[in-house]
Amino acid sequence: MRRSREKQRAGRKGRHEGRPNRQESAAKVSRATSESLSLQSPGPAVQSREVRKLLEGIGTPPTSLFKPDPFQLDALAALEFEDVLVTAPTGSGKTWIAREEIRRLLKSGRRAWYTTPLKALTNSKYQEFSDEFGKTEVGILTGDRKENSDAPLIVGTTEIYRNQLFDSLRGGNEVRADLVVLDEAHYLADEDRGHVWEEAIILTPLRIRLLLLSATIGNQDEFAAWIEKVRGVRCGVVSRPGARPVPLRAAFLLPDKRLMPLLDQAGKLHPEIARLSEQTAKTQSWPRRYW
């Protein structure tokens, strides 16, 4: 709809090429309408029942004491006896599991290795764990950073951990850990570096417990079965039922700034949106090409 108006405007100015210069026109529209935005804002006043339902309950929950989710407790319980693969979406509290297990180990004088795929993540975990357990308890190992490397808890990149495994196999020092946490374990599917995760899993000695934290994946049972087979110890799977910690709703913002639900009650694309995108598909002449 916005598009057709724009076309008219462009036409009046005598610009009627097939492809309007998007950025230019976008900037113009933005300047032209920004002041009047608050006046014609299609906000709460004009909401239909459908939109009210979409937006219902939006807001901040009352602060409550942290209470672990059952899946977090399940994972902790399982870790006492077996390797554990935890799959849950970001932000649902996978790290909490690792942190509590590490806390338990450190208390009883044991050691842990925490691997991440990225240096930035390693740095932030180092900070986080130092704050949590005290600076002397935590060391960091990345390609260019080595601090407190004798600490009972080591945070580092997966590559460095794998290299330590290589070294110990070649007669060097044993990897001193009772638990290894592989954070972002789905990096196993990374084209360039994924093989490092496989090597780490295959070569980790049996005496070390593995805790793998992964985003949700389609074949978690197959993955766990593989770990079980190559390591010869049981590997439990714990995933978060209901998947998301905060429910997700999908919306569509129309060019005239009206909001509407993206999906209908059956979970299919809302018929009105389907109609609209069909219309625009007809007027649009430059489909994106894929390689």
Added chain:
Amino acid sequence: MPEMPPATLLTALNSYNLLPAIVFLPTRRRCDQAASEAAFTRRDQSAERCDVRRDFMHSFVEQHPEVRDHRHWETIIRGAVASHHAGHIPAWKLVIEKLMSAGLLDAIFATATVAAGVDFPARTVVLTGADARTGSGWRQLTASELQQMTGRAGRRGRDLVGFIVAAPGLHQDPQRIAELLRAQPDPLVSQFRATYSTLLNLLDAYGNFAHVREIAEKSFAHRDGARWISRLQQERADNEMRLKSKLEEANCALPISVALGLERLVSARTRLQEAKPQTRAEALLRWLEEVVQPGRIVGIGRSGRRLVMVTQRRGGNVAGIREDGRTVSFPLERIGRVYAPVYRIREGSIEEAFDEIRGKGKDLVVPEPRLRDVRAEELEALNLIDEIINSITPSHLGNEEKARCAEALWASIENAEAIERSTQRIETLRNQVWQPFEQRARVLASFGYLDFEAEKVTDRGRWLADLHIDRPLIVGEALEHGLFASVDATRMAAVMAALTADEDRDYGELELEDTLVTTLAQFEEIGFRIATEEWQYGVDPAPELNFSAAGTAARWASGAAWPLLVRDTRSEEGDLFRMLSRTGESLLQVAGLKRVHPEAARTAALAAETVLREPVR
């Protein structure tokens, strides 16, 4: 649907109480533009919040001075929006993540790449399309990628509901987004592969290929293969049982191996029979298939006067180098003459090879077989096989027993065939995993890093195993040839940068000094020698050196100030940061070789120190 101006988008979201939001845009540039445009138009009305942001950032600068003069500073303070993508240095990304978690920003404009691994949730995630940008074009988002993005919607403990909003975009596809939201997450797919480093380390650890192979066969990629193999092994065992009982029933006390031997003979006979060449051309082609191999010189055409050094054989096709150095490829049957010597394919020695053939070519020609000879040989072989088949039953048996035994053997030939098939399939499956390792082992062996026959890593290979970098072989060879002992720290940094940088990324067009050009040329020469060897053994050649990274790293290693480096290279800070940080890491690896290459290690340590200075840490 044309995209909404960013400020309009945010106003609309705000009217529904949907901020803070993460707006995903396809390119870094678009993120930066959107952030500045939004900041320019909207302005945060609350002066108080502006002050909080300013204070927050000033205290952050005390720990991270490198962000002090960032060009997006005011965008954040006054507009309460920021862009976040791989073009920014980590410290800048960190301050944005912290501002977001502190609730001080209304929106972040981000590329899809940051959806992974970084922690900054918002109430709402906005998508203007269902595509992702790749190096060379566009592709559709995958279910997992969308899930990574929607994973940012809804802050635990701070939001009761999270939202994904599909906003207007030129290529917006609400249908596709609706489908992806419903889709199952993608399965984890193994990317297991052979690397020099893994091979050297494992071989040094275990001391034989069999053990290394065992590890490789454990890979997630091979799990299906492993399952197949155990199924085939089961099948083979079943057939062996059946075969055994058939022989026992016939009271024929022959081991299974005899039945298998018979099967092999019969199938060999069939193959011979079918494959007997009928014409001269066929006989010739088969002979060529056997004798034409890399390193041999062949004559093209019936006269055989044009000479080509064969470099590769792929089925019926041949690739080679002409006397003038041009590469050519042609079908096998165009070859008229083959010369006996097999030469090493390397620059310099190729010319000598051609000279030798030109000189005494006639004497070196491999004689072409005559059809009659070939057929005679095959007939003879057939007769021989028949004889063996007839004598396969033990001689001490009576005629009747012999006949019964032979009958049982022929009756069980299907089982024997099945056993043979299983064995071959098992072999093929196991080779699929092992072959890439074996190919690399042969390359390493040809440079002296391992002894292929003894299945041992050499002394040289042992320190190469310690070198944990992406391309150890080229660095190893450079060290072996003393190339690194003779350069200064700046040039060493430049060379390592050329090696570790992304192959096709542009890090600016700084001029290279002559000495650096010379060093890089020597380095390239080594790279070429390795690539030739890799090619011979079917290993994919490594990417080319990135000269623009070399120039940039040289400038940085010789002490340039960061803002000037960014300005002169016209590169994005994040790209420079990553390239230099990886260069520094590689240098540290070389610096670890104090015992075997003390001089190079010293220079590398120096170089690492200058490269890894603020803000590259």
